[in-house]
Amino acid sequence: MNEKLLKPYNPQETEDAIYKKWEESGLFNPDISIQKGFTDADAEPFSIVLPPPNVTGTLHIGHASMLAIEDIMVRYSRMKGKRTLWIPGTDHAAIATQSKVEKDLEKSEGKRKHDLGRDEFLKRVEQFAQNSHDTIVSQIKKMGSSIDWSREAYTLDKERNFAVRTAFKRMYDDKLIYRGFKVINWDPKGQTTISDDEIVYVERKAKLYTFKYSKDFPISISTTRPETKVGDTAVAVHPSDERYKQYVGKEYSFDFAGEPVTVKIVADESVDKDFGTGALGVTPAHSLVDAGIAERHNLPMKQVISEFAKMNVEAKNLKGKKVAEAREIIVEWLRTEGLLEDEKEIDQNIATAERTGGIIEPLPKLQWFIDVNKKFTIPHSEISGISSGSVTSLKELMRAAVADNQIKIIPDRFVKVYYSWIDNLHDWCISRQIWFGHRIPIWYRSTSDTAHPEVYNGMEAPEGNGWTHDEDTLDTWFSSGLWTFSTLGWPNKTKDLETYHPTTVLETGYDIIFFWVARMILMSTYLLGEVPFKTVYFHGLVRDAKGAKMSKSLGNIIDPLDMIAKYGADAVRLSLIIGTGPGNDSKLSEDKIKAYKHFANKIWNAARFVLSMTENTSVAEKPDLAEKDAEAIRVFQDTLKDTSSDIESYRFYLAGEKLYHYFWHTFADIVLEESKSTIYNGDEASKKSAQWTLLHILTESLKALHPFMPFVTEEIWSMMPGTDTLLMVEKWPFDKAQGEPS
RNA sequence: GGGCGAUUAGCUCAGUUGGUAGAGCAAUCCGUUUACACCGGAAAGGUCGCAGGUUCGAGUCCUGCAUCGCCCACCA
Helix, strand or coil: CCHHHHCCCCHHHHHHHHHHHHHHHCCCCHHHHHHCCCCCCCCCEEEEECCCCECCCCCCHHHHHHHHHHHHHHHHHHHCCCEEEEECEEECCHHHHHHHHHHHHHHHHCCCHHHHCHHHHHHHHHHHHHHHHHHHHHHHHHCCCCCCHHHCEECCCHHHHHHHHHHHHHHHHCCCEEEEEEEEEEECCCCEEECHHHEEEEEEEEEEEEECCCCCCCCCEEECCHHHHHHCCEEEECCCCCCCHHHCCCEEEEEECCEEEEEEEEECCCCCCCCCCCEEEECCCCCHHHHHHHHHHCCCCCCCECCCCEECCCCCCCCCCEHHHHHHHHHHHHHHHCCEEEEEEEEEEEEEECCCCCECEEEEEEEEEECCCCCEECCCCCCCCCCCCCEECHHHHHHHHHHHHCCEEECCHHHHHHHHHHHCCCCEECEECCCCCCECCEEEECCCCCCCCEEEECCCCCCCCCCEECCCEECHHHHHCCHHHHCCCCCCCCHHHHHHCCEEEEEEEHHHHHHHHHHHHHHHHHHHCCCCEEEEEEECCEECCCCCECCCCCCCCCCHHHHHHHHCHHHHHHHHHCCCCCCCCEECCHHHHHHHHHHHHHHHHHHHHHHHHCCCCCCCCCCCCCHHHHHHHHHHHHHHHHHHHHHHCCCHHHHHHHHHHHHHHHHHHHHHHHHHHHHHHCCHHHHHHHHHHHHHHHHHHHHHHCCCCHHHHHHHHCCCCCCCCCHHHCCCCEECCCCEEC
8 A cells, every 4th residue: 555645644745746747647638638538539518718817916715716616617527528628817907907016116116107107117017917927827726726728818918919909890890889078987096987887886974065056046956066066057857847847948157166157957857856956956077967968958068177086177266176175165155155055964875996996086088988789780690589690789689698598697696687787788988098908909190170080990000100009908808808719719710719619607706797797798799699608607705704705904814825735725625615505605714624624634544444455356346245335335326416416507515515425424434334344254255345345435436526626536546556547537437328327 | 766695503504396404513422442533423402584375284485574785776
């Protein structure tokens, strides 16, 4: 017997060596697996992309959980003989990464990005991204992920940039991408636009002021932002509101805190008669709602707040003041003028930027958008409900893709969430005023009409002089939206693309259903005419033992690397799987991880015992079995049958628990204990039967446990008699088609 | 305002199509004779949030309510 087995299991001495063995075998790559004869060349494909971690730092326990779940699916599929491909990669995460580097730069050198200039700053970001990337890769390996490194991708590498430019051009040519002067979400802190989905609402106390613009003005209005009122161009009332009917259509001009203001009274259905005074001061430039009213009534738009969240007006007392200061000044002015009628404290949802925390300042800007409602002709479609050559829209495509279970979502309650998002979906603002990211493939050249320069879109810069490249970059989710097929070589018609797309399953957190999952569906259905994946499996958040979100400030972070160092990756994996259903948050404590370390050791010890008791036994030579042993095997087979169907139905938490329970409390505590007396005292035939049974169940258990605990099972496998190949490419021990263990 | 989820043993959670409640951890007791103390055995622990209803039978289905949590929404 191997001497290593005589000591307790030591994951630290084992795991790196095992991973190296796997990598060197090349068998994470399905092409090599076929070459070496472990996979049939025409076997059913199974493919999955790794949700690319952001290169903003290191992996957290949530990533570890994701890797564990995905690796279980991947290893199971591989053992089932499928052409199994798992593609790794990282995400440049434009805003997140850039703002991280900006912070570091400010902290360490006291510099801003403009002190360095675009090129120099980008070099710094890329250096940072490279370091993060290297850390992330080593962490993914530590978890035991059987992922094909030969196909690794990055959302900002050359191939993906080519895909991005191709996608942009297709959409531009179809007029789905357009440039428009619209009220957008401006993040004054990050100095960029952001999309609706990047807004986080924070509840705060705010003061609701009720006042009149001037003594002669007939209607009182309420607002929490008096400073924006210098930009009002209308007051909107409900058409059926008898109180104000007589004023509709009239126009009033007055001086408001030193600024000349003209408002028109308009009637609009969207106004709530019962809120406040039932009259709404319309500020078209600084509110998305008001911009809508302004559009309906053809009202002028007056920008009064700058990109730095400062007042941009002529009035001397306000000009250049921060919005908060301007608010005070105006409230004070209203008070002295006797115009303020009421102020009361209310709860308000304030919009902040997800990445920088800056308070969103809606303002009008010329930006690039994707039109989600515009009709176009789709040349090719395999989406049911959308035929090739038909006229459709991106919204319709996104809806159709999830209808009829073409994309199955687990748990299915997220289907509703997805649809309601689509129902409320506005055009997607895709341009960002940051430096790190895919540069927008648009060039401008001035013409005699200064307001309308010549615009060019192409794969490369246009010929001729005088062209300037658009300064902006694309929303990071534009490139991640292409991920399922840009990683497979698209827009080239590669064999990978043909074989592995649509991908079999997408496994990711429910928190990025809109950001990422929906955008992948948009891009894939539009560009390929097919769904990006057949199944979406949403995992939940990993919380601490008390159910609190893990965060640096709370100091309750469980670092997966620390845990792996302490308890081994197998234990970490199992602790993240068991008790964790799809779509539900789970709680993790160090005790739980410890418990599964004990399990790894239990397997180890059971293997030692079985091997020491069965030295002349071969699984290939099955003796006549005693009834007791036959029954033990039947029980084991039932377990395999159950766990197989659990895995196929994405119930990994059940499969893991059943295997754990079977191995420990049935195999080790009962089968193995009872075999002792037979082997020590029984007759030759019953001894042989018991020995064979032990070795058989151990052998098959290692296979079944392998997707969950790849390291310890592979290590024991290497010590089993007559095994010269890797456990990771052994056949899964239960075959549904035959209805019995294979 | 709309939607969703959770509520089962002290803690964490199972309970897949309705058939007399389960596991792990913790706590209690016993045990170290030849795989493992990172162990084994035993016992203990729940009116399955509340109130109705459907059913021969409900933790499981329906209705209402409560508490906690999450998501969405342009109520100024």
